[in-house]
Amino acid sequence: MASLPPVVVANTLKLDSEFRKLSAPPLPLEKRSYTPKEPNSMSSDLKESVSSVGEGNRKLESSHYFPILQECMLQNSVSGVESVHCQIIKSGFGEELFLMTFLVNVYAKCWEMGSARKVFDNLPKRNAVAWTSLISGYIYNSRPELAVGIFNEMLEAGVCPTNYTLGVVLNACTSLCDFNLAKQIHGYIVKHDLACDSSIGNALCSLYSRCRNLALAISVFENIEEKDVISWTAVVSACGDNGNSAKGLAMFVKMLVGGVEPNEITLTSVLSLCCTMQALDAGSQVHSLIIKLGYGSDLRLTNSIMYLYLKSGCISEAKKLFFGMSSISLVTWNAMIAGYAEMISLAEDALSAYLCGIEALQIFQQMNRLGLRPDLYTFSSLFSVCSSLVALEQGEQFHAPTIKTGFLSDVIVATALVNMYNKCGSINQASKAFLEMSTRTLISWTSMITAFAQHGLSEQALHVFEDMRRVGVRPNKITFVGVLSACSQAGMVDQAFAYYEMMKNEYRINPVMDHYACLIDMFVRLDRIDEAFDFIKKENLIPNEFIWSILIAGCRSKGKLELAFHAAEQLLELEPKDSETYLLLLNMYVSAGRWKDVSRVRKMMRDAKVDKIVDWSWISIQNKVHSFKFSSKKHHQDELTELLDDLIERAKPLGYKAETALEIDGEEKEEATTTSATAHHSEKMAVAFGLINTSGKVEIRVTKSTGMCRDCHSFIKIVSLLTSRTVIIRDSKRLHKFHKGECSCKDFGGLV
């Protein structure tokens, strides 16, 4: 960078010495790029004014051209600008600095940088404003690297940058992650005490935010002498971008108290904070404010509010907005689809989750019927919906369009695709999609590692992890959950602890319960239960519900019933809130015939107001989803129960011993359990339905609302053997892939 001449900006504030330490661990944040709009045709009014400009050789003042150029710019009419440009030349204003500078700006805003550049090059004299126009033009056209080049040319030409120039160039650095240049400019700003200027201060605030230094971003904001709406908006979104939404909301309140009126951009930022915080109250207050300030029909704001309502589960409010909107954009449809997709994970029970998924797909169909082309946001939401529904066929149908449209090259879409294949149990398609990705983020790598681990393919999981390290992607704690669970499933004790140490020492990640749970699960699988307890003692762990459940399930399957009951008592002392935990305990006591304990647990459930457990299963066949609910009533002798009974009979000689499990369907049942109780668990029926309605070697995919019970698990293992079919069941805890009589969870899938 050429040396900077002094800048003419008044300044009084001293910079905090903190500012001198611009530590920039650049966290690559992909900035969304603009999509140039198609040039528009002019409105009839505009056409008239453009043609009247040259009429009758009237001699116009140069100032007359500004409003009409502005109108052309607003209407994005390149041809309008061009014909006005011609008139300007004809009238002899072609060298007027102010007018030509404005024209540079106008061409830039119409995505015509070539013309903007030509106008600039023809200027006989260029002042700082002209240079700044060109620089900002390149930034507007998503070419920050060219903007920085022009900035250097400007300095070489000996033109002194203004505060605007510095602000613009700093923003270019921010979007380029060019922290070297930023540092030089920063030094210059510090030396000349310019940080209190709002154009510079705002840019610094964004820069620090991008450097993940929220404290600095805030302190630079505090030092801005005249904080305007944009300063406030910048600091509010800086808080949001750095994971401190509460601080952002507080800043927004401060802004209001200070009497600064937010504009629609501030309000969108605030709504996005409310969204991540799930702050429905604050959100609806902002909604009222929006209406009060007259932004009630702003499309972008309405989209955000609608999404917020959906994400908070206020479907009726969201729908009211949706149907009340006078115009709807693709973003509106996407927000609806994404909102319903989001509600799947927030749903209280599996049935409503399933209904949300169906609704999301129906909204997409409506959008499709209206002829709207989906974009990358649409596709990533759709993939996420399909994975929740375990609707492989649907998901596959969206794969090809993402290739054709090129959206698959987006890393988020591609990751969503990998995830979809994984969650639908198709690990081969998942890994194929992963290998075809051109760029991978931490999340892509982590998804693939977790996917292999979930399918019991530990070696592949660890292989991917090593590849990830090799290319220099830094794992996070979720990555290590995947790695440790891979080791745990394969019983690789030494490796597990090696990775555990690596996580703590090399990556400075503090272990959380999920990590401990993997290691404990590993000891339990290896029937080294003493070591599991030793580990708990050594790490001073206070086991949570989850860890006790692992211990119980492990002790049970190893036949160590006394230990299992001991663990169960510990678990009960925690007064669990999770209904499935109670289901595990109930089943345990039922199979041991300990009826007193059964009623004790039932009483605890009532006291804890735990949700009733509703056993649903779904199977998607030819894009239609069929659902089954557990029913203890004896079914009619239809085709389905006939097949089921037949399978049960054929399974018995192969070692299937129907275990007792409790009947749970919401109503209190008699405590007596018989084998017929588990015979009609919903997943058995869904699998039987799949066997009847598909043929050949088609894999059967079922989703289930609760955890699988041990009885169904061992039954379906045998079914996969008897029928030579692969059966994939995703229950509330994990994925079970049954193949040739084995399950990918190796019988430690947290069965109840």
Added chain:
DNA sequence: CTAGGGTTAG
């Protein structure tokens, strides 16, 4: 005449 902030996604 030049700037600066923003919706929906894994």
